[in-house]
Structure formats: structure tokens, C-alpha cells
Amino acid sequence: MEKSETIGSNRTGIDASPIHSKKMQSGVQDYAPSSGDGNQIEAIRREQLERAERLGSVPLPGTAKGMLKTMLKKFTGHQPATFVNKLGERLAYERTGVRIYEALILKCQVANSQGETRFDLPLDQLVTFCAEEGKHFRLLIDCMEQLGVDPTAQTPDADVSGVASSGMLKVITDPRTTISQCLETMLAVELTDNAAWELLIQLAQDLGQGEMASKFEEALAEEQIHLDEIRAWYEQSVRAQAGTTH
Amino acid sequence: MTIKLFDNKGTPLEKQKFTWRELAGQPISKLDDDAYTRVRVILMNGVEQQANRFQHLCSQCNGTLREPLARIRRVEHHQQTMVNWLLGADHAPLETTIAYEQVAIEVTAAVAQQEPDAYLAQVYRFGLLEDFDHMYRFSALMDRMEGRDANNILQCYTDIIPGRPTSEEHRAPENDLRDHYDRKSALPITKLNALTIMSGEYQTRDYYMNFGPTFSDPVARQLYAEIASIEEQHVTQYGSIIDPDETWLEKWLLYEASEAYNYYSCMESEPNPRIKAIWERFLDYELGHLHMVGELFKRYEGREPAEILPDALPDPIAYQSQREFVRNTLNQEVDLRTDGTQFVAKDDESQQSLDYRSHINSEGSPSEAVAADYQWQPGTELKGRFARAS
Numbered sequence: 010m011e012k013s014e015t016i017g018s019n020r021t022g023i024d025a026s027p028i029h030s031k032k033m034q035s036g037v038q039d040y041a042p043s044s045g046d047g048n049q050i051e052a053i054r055r056e057q058l059e060r061a062e063r064l065g066s067v068p069l070p071g072t073a074k075g076m077l078k079t080m081l082k083k084f085t086g087h088q089p090a091t092f093v094n095k096l097g098e099r100l101a102y103e104r105t106g107v108r109i110y111e112a113l114i115l116k117c118q119v120a121n122s123q124g125e126t127r128f129d130l131p132l133d134q135l136v137t138f139c140a141e142e143g144k145h146f147r148l149l150i151d152c153m154e155q156l157g158v159d160p161t162a163q164t165p166d167a168d169v170s171g172v173a174s175s176g177m178l179k180v181i182t183d184p185r186t187t188i189s190q191c192l193e194t195m196l197a198v199e200l201t202d203n204a205a206w207e208l209l210i211q212l213a214q215d216l217g218q219g220e221m222a223s224k225f226e227e228a229l230a231e232e233q234i235h236l237d238e239i240r241a242w243y244e245q246s247v248r249a250q251a252g253t254t255h
Numbered sequence: 256m257t258i259k260l261f262d263n264k265g266t267p268l269e270k271q272k273f274t275w276r277e278l279a280g281q282p283i284s285k286l287d288d289d290a291y292t293r294v295r296v297i298l299m300n301g302v303e304q305q306a307n308r309f310q311h312l313c314s315q316c317n318g319t320l321r322e323p324l325a326r327i328r329r330v331e332h333h334q335q336t337m338v339n340w341l342l343g344a345d346h347a348p349l350e351t352t353i354a355y356e357q358v359a360i361e362v363t364a365a366v367a368q369q370e371p372d373a374y375l376a377q378v379y380r381f382g383l384l385e386d387f388d389h390m391y392r393f394s395a396l397m398d399r400m401e402g403r404d405a406n407n408i409l410q411c412y413t414d415i416i417p418g419r420p421t422s423e424e425h426r427a428p429e430n431d432l433r434d435h436y437d438r439k440s441a442l443p444i445t446k447l448n449a450l451t452i453m454s455g456e457y458q459t460r461d462y463y464m465n466f467g468p469t470f471s472d473p474v475a476r477q478l479y480a481e482i483a484s485i486e487e488q489h490v491t492q493y494g495s496i497i498d499p500d501e502t503w504l505e506k507w508l509l510y511e512a513s514e515a516y517n518y519y520s521c522m523e524s525e526p527n528p529r530i531k532a533i534w535e536r537f538l539d540y541e542l543g544h545l546h547m548v549g550e551l552f553k554r555y556e557g558r559e560p561a562e563i564l565p566d567a568l569p570d571p572i573a574y575q576s577q578r579e580f581v582r583n584t585l586n587q588e589v590d591l592r593t594d595g596t597q598f599v600a601k602d603d604e605s606q607q608s609l610d611y612r613s614h615i616n617s618e619g620s621p622s623e624a625v626a627a628d629y630q631w632q633p634g635t636e637l638k639g640r641f642a643r644a645s
Contacts, residue, residue, distance in 0.1 A: 056276075064345055065286025104637055105402040112472075147641040150634065161634040163286060163407040168345050171403070175347055178401060183471035 097164030265542025301458030388418030
């Protein structure tokens, strides 16, 4: 898809510094290492694992009287907090997904206009994917409101998901990254997204939320197309760079 | 609870000890703790950081004080560590930025209302409206770059609406200087207020300078560069309200009193018992420092600390939503500008500032770009863009 990576003066490996690398390696032999073994690092982590508090809690259902009671009734014998936590996570992920696709679309537009690509990514499809992320975000707002839960609250799993995806966003918004580098990141985004929707459908079915489950299946069907297309474009772009396809 | 400064000798310095384990203790919860707990954590990090910075400078200029400075400074450094490590790793840099601006707004508003000097109260209100605008710009960035809602951090205590436009805050350096209080006639609370706010702004400048380059989005990189520049202006402003004729030891004593006062304020309002215990412990540490510096003051200057310090700490800083005060200030003073050390109407702004601004904004304004037509709504602006499914 894009021009091949150039071969240049990369300085990061030891072969780039033939004199200093020999001195560094001989120095390691001349001086004794720090005493102890690898168990000490584990001991610190183990102790912290044992006493760590959790990131936070799942928000209570809304302020309307009887809301909590109604919700508990709906989920008799089950833990509604887990479902709410996961709905909140998906909502945040889809919302950030809109911004990620917006950044990717812009990058593709600029690359196309500069004639840097060997073939143009189908921008109209990316625009559709972006709109579908937004549609899924909206669906999750509606589901949370239906359960009486505040969709603006950040649930613990939404918080963790935000930490995990922060690097992905960083790759896409960096003007220096190539489209194929971005597509590799998008593949990770969509793989995670697909697996998460599958689990959400399962959870909704387990909790007797058939109507929600079928709406989630529609979302998953769209996400599956995102995944398949992104994977194909990514493979195509890398192979084009390697000169193995035309 | 009243804290008497001269009766209470606090924790002796030799008993002020730490371990690595407690320095890197359990963080607060981003989701469950009250936003003001985070506000206090961030402010106290800034207060400790500024105490450390002052003590290093003081050491470079005062050979005889080097040893006591080194001993107290080591403890201050570890106090800062324990406080700053209370921020959990799930705070993304942009979320922490929102929290820093909340500190600037809420604490400056509280201080502006307790400041007895009318001119200095005006100085605080002037700076307040600028940090208020930064909050709006950063919230727009968070929404439009990450698809996240700044109110998850603010917890509805602080408004997200425009203040004095950031693009109009860029001034020529001489117009950021202010008249200083008179060390002989100013009330103690005036001196403590000045140190508190300068410390908060200084750490904000440093935070933006450290984290700005870690963003990859070009708008974010430019916006951090722009707002860091205003924070530098604010440090100039708040640094200049402090009387330059105070002696080094007088300043050191005031810094220790300011730290004690701020820990006292935190302690009085903190609902989280684990964090409250830290504020209580560190109030006692600061009283220990204050007592030591008081003895140095007597020895080297032949003066009594009571000449410059009150018998008891003033009423604590109020940690509560300042929405109404901020809105009133916004409605009445958004068009204020400066000419030298004086506040003037928009049309009377110094030409040097207009020239400086005209050039620095001449290739575009990131703060205008990021927030163009931005109106915060719960759950981000995307909630409004995507209509209900059925």
C-alpha cells in the first residue's frame, strides 16, 4: 500500500557502535553484578498484589426510587453489577472507537491526496465503520438507561479498557505512523471489540435479556465486517510494501 | 480545631522517617474517592515541590543554612513522594491535567474569597478566569481526541464553559508582573495565600512541560505548549506578589507555615480516613520543621517568629464547589486585561501584549482550534451526535 520502509542509519543496535559495543560488553565481565536473585522483584509484587485495593466500584442504578429494586428483580439470582460493568466498558470503547476511526480516516485522506499509497483504502467503508461505532455507542447508552444505570459513569472495566487502549490511540494519532502501522493497531482494536461483543451477548442471554442480546448480535455482525476488512487491508498493505503483491 | 503554632512543636525531625513501601503506598480510587481528595493530593504535591525548590535555592545562596536545609529538605522530598504517589496509574495524563485545572480553579477561588487585600484578591480572580478557560479547552481535547468525558474527573463540582479565552491570555512579560504585598504590613494569611497559589501554578507548569511531549496528537502537543506558556505567565504573576525584601529565613519560615496551613486545611476537610491520617501526620511534620526554622530565625536574625507568624493557623481553605463565585467573577471580569501591574478594560490593554499575542498566534491558535463550537454535555458531545437507536 505505502512506500516501502527505507533502510537507513538506525543507531539502536550494538552493531551500529562497533567500538563502544566491545567496551560495554567487556565492562560487564569486569564488574560483578548486583547480589541477590530474581525472587526479590517477585516478593515486592506479591506483597502489593495481596494488599491492593480495587480500582473502584460499579455505579448504583439511578436516583429514581425503586430503581435498584426493579433492577435486582430483573436479575434474580445473578450479579447485575458485572453486566453493568461490561456495558459501561463497551460503551466507552465504542465511543473512543469513533475518535480512533476519525483519526484514521483523516490520515488516509492525507496519504491519498499526497499520492503516497499504491492503492487507496476505501474511505467510504471507513466512514461507515466510524458511524457504526457511534451507533453501537448509542445502543449501549439506551441499554444502560433501560436498566436505570447512568451511562455517563465510568465503570471499573471501562477504566481499565481506557488504560489498555491508550497506546492504540497514540499510534493512530501520531502523524509519523504509517497507514499499515495504524492498520495493525486497528486489528488489535477490532479483535478485542469482537471478542467483547461475543461475551456481552452471552452475558445478556445468561441474564434473560433476550431483546438486548439480539441487538448486540446485530452489532457483532457489523463488528465482524470491520475485523475482516481491517485484517485484509492490513495484510494487503504489508505485502504490498514487501513487494510481494501488486 | 485550632492549631497553635508556638505551643505545638510537632514531630521532631529525627522521628520523621519513611520506608520505600510506605512512600509508594496504596493510591486513591479515581472512580470512588471524592474529587476534592484528588484536588488536595495534587495541591499538596505542588506545595511540597515548591518547598523543595525554594530550599535548594536558599541553600545555594546561604552556606550557613545548608545543613539544616538538607535535613529538612530530605523529609520534604519524601513527603512529596508519598503524596504524589497517591495518584493511581489509571489516571491518564489528560485526566490528571483536568484534575490540575480543577485544583487551580477551586483553590484559587477559595483563596480569592479569603484574601483580605483587595488588589491581591483581584490578582487571584484574574488568574482564576484563565485557568477556568484551560479546563474548557482541555475538556474539549479529551472529548474530541479520546472520546472521554472530563466530568468523570470533575464530578460536577466545576463548570466546563469558556473563561477568558486562552488565545487572549498571551501577554508581554512586563504585563504579567504585579505589585507585591508589603512584608511589614501584610497579614499572615496574605503571605500564605501567595505561597499556596504560586506553588500550585508552578507544578502545573512543570507537569505540562513534562507531559506535553508524550502526546502524539498534534493538536494536543500544540495545546500543551500553549497552556504551559500561560502557566509560566501565572508563575510570573504569583511570584511577583511576594515581597522581594523578605529575608531568606523569613521566607523559609513562611514556607513552613504555608505547608502546615495547607495540611491543616486538607485534614479538616478530608473524608477518606486513610488519607486524612497522612494529612495529620504531615501537619505534625511541618510543625516540627517550623519549630526548627523558628530557632534558626532567632539565632541568625535575632527576631521572634511571632513577628511574622500568627499565634494560630488561620481558618482552613474551604474545599467545596466554588461554582457561584466563579460564575459571578466570569460575568463581571472576563474582559479585564493588564497594563503593567494594573488591571484595565479590554480596550486599554498594553500594546506590547497585543503585539506579542499577534505574533505568537499568527500561525494559528491550538486552543481556538480544539474547542471551536464545543459545548460540553454529559457523556461527551458524541452522545448528541448519535441519535437514539429506535
